[in-house]
Amino acid sequence: VTVLFHLGEMATATESLDDSTFEVLGSEIGYKVEIVSPEDEDKELLESFGLNLEQEELDEDDENLEIRPPVVTVMGHVDHGKTRVLDAIRKTNVIDGEAGGITQHIGAYQIWTEHEGNERAITFIDTPGHEAFTAMRARGADVTDIAILVVAADDGIMPQTVEALNHAQAAGVPVVVAVNKVDKPDANPAKVRSQLTEYGVVAEEYGGDVMFVDVSALRGDGIDNLLEAVLLTADAGLDLVANPNKEARGVAIEAKLDKGRGSVATVLVQGGTLRVGDPIVAGTAYGRVRAMIDENGDRVEEAAPSRPVQVQGLNSVPRAGDLFLVTEDDRMARQIAEKREAVERNAQLAKARKRMSLEDFTKA
Ligand code: GDP
Ligand code: MG
Numbered sequence: 001v002t003v004l005f006h007l008g009e010m011a012t013a014t015e016s017l018d019d020s021t022f023e024v025l026g027s028e029i030g031y032k033v034e035i036v037s038p039e040d041e042d043k044e045l046l047e048s049f050g051l052n053l054e055q056e057e058l059d060e061d062d063e064n065l066e067i068r069p070p071v072v073t074v075m076g077h078v079d080h081g082k083t084r085v086l087d088a089i090r091k092t093n094v095i096d097g098e099a100g101g102i103t104q105h106i107g108a109y110q111i112w113t114e115h116e117g118n119e120r121a122i123t124f125i126d127t128p129g130h131e132a133f134t135a136m137r138a139r140g141a142d143v144t145d146i147a148i149l150v151v152a153a154d155d156g157i158m159p160q161t162v163e164a165l166n167h168a169q170a171a172g173v174p175v176v177v178a179v180n181k182v183d184k185p186d187a188n189p190a191k192v193r194s195q196l197t198e199y200g201v202v203a204e205e206y207g208g209d210v211m212f213v214d215v216s217a218l219r220g221d222g223i224d225n226l227l228e229a230v231l232l233t234a235d236a237g238l239d240l241v242a243n244p245n246k247e248a249r250g251v252a253i254e255a256k257l258d259k260g261r262g263s264v265a266t267v268l269v270q271g272g273t274l275r276v277g278d279p280i281v282a283g284t285a286y287g288r289v290r291a292m293i294d295e296n297g298d299r300v301e302e303a304a305p306s307r308p309v310q311v312q313g314l315n316s317v318p319r320a321g322d323l324f325l326v327t328e329d330d331r332m333a334r335q336i337a338e339k340r341e342a343v344e345r346n347a348q349l350a351k352a353r354k355r356m357s358l359e360d361f362t363k364a
Helices: 002-006 019-028 038-047 053-059 082-091 130-138 159-170 189-197 223-235 330-363
Strands: 071-076 108-115 118-125 146-152 175-180 212-214 249-258 262-271 279-282 285-293 308-314 323-326
Touching (some): 002 019, 038 330, 071 082, 071 130, 082 118, 082 146, 082 175, 082 223, 108 223, 130 159, 175 189, 175 223, 189 212, 212 223, 262 285, 285 330
Parallel strands (some): 071 118, 146 175, 175 212
Antiparallel strands (some): 249 262, 249 323, 262 308, 279 285, 279 323
16 A cells, blocks of 8 residues: 555555556566466366366377367348348258257257268357357357358348458458348349458459358248358368367356256357266356257257257356366366355455445545
8 A cells, every 4th residue: 555655546455456556566566466367367276176178178189089060150230130040040951850840949059961972060059149259259268160141132231240240250260151131122142242352251253262152041042052151161171170088068158047947058068078967067057967958859968069958957057158167076066166156256346345445535
């Protein structure tokens, strides 16, 4: 407090200060202050349990890596047809013999489609818009491999088209452009192509490397071509592999409290294989996987990389974007969750204290 006073900063001993003030204060009294981000703090927390996820990934043996399906997010301007496109995809290309198709909204779904003579899976995040995308990235969760940018052919490029594109580009995620509503009499798909060149998105037929597909989500036209384009984009340079032979980890896509079933969380497995009975921690939620269901409402016993499943058995509701991981035992899951909760509580206390001291200050 004294040093700060001499620096011209009025502060009390219980007050929160900003990063740069801490750095100046530190150097004044002969310390180098290191600012630790919440992500780093969590990394250290996990390391104290012997978990170093990044290192593990680096140490991954090539022999263990297997091809995994691409994870796709649909983005674009409001009313350009994101929801319709997701619906149209959901209706087509469901695994053979799966009568009725995808019935449950669990926040993500996987479809199968034939591609160059093989059955290939694609995972879709079922919440359109870039809000979900950015919220997840803000938590450090990079779930998307490919973004489908939906642009209505009768409307062309709009502000949120550009915004979505910026988000995808910032994340280094390739886009496939779905030129939608081509059934409309005033549709002008060529204009969409030429407009997007101004943003560095150049169609293959114009000599660029981005695939554009004309679709009518309303009629279901062009959806197969769109899926084809997604797989071609995935195969052209995206190295989509994961090790299914380890304890699972991934991201919570969405979660809620269900009257009968308690906490239900849709998670996307990114590495390893998730199994019923696994002890699991997701953010500050923990528990044991009691049951898993897929997008058809069917029970599943295990989920491999890129597979979304709805998990029951957590003691509370994780947030979208929270990372989940399977731990050695129940105790470790609980301890990690409790330590994280303590970290969050402290952060909130610090905030409240800062608010209070500000109020004191203005009162005085
Ligand atoms: P979102 O806001 O991007 O999710 O857009 P929606 O999927 O809700 O679609 C907005 C409106 O456009 C709805 O009235 C849809 O029925 C309509 N729409 C979506 N796709 C098509 C299409 O391919 N053709 C036509 N004619 N209308 C469409
Ligand atoms: Mg919508």
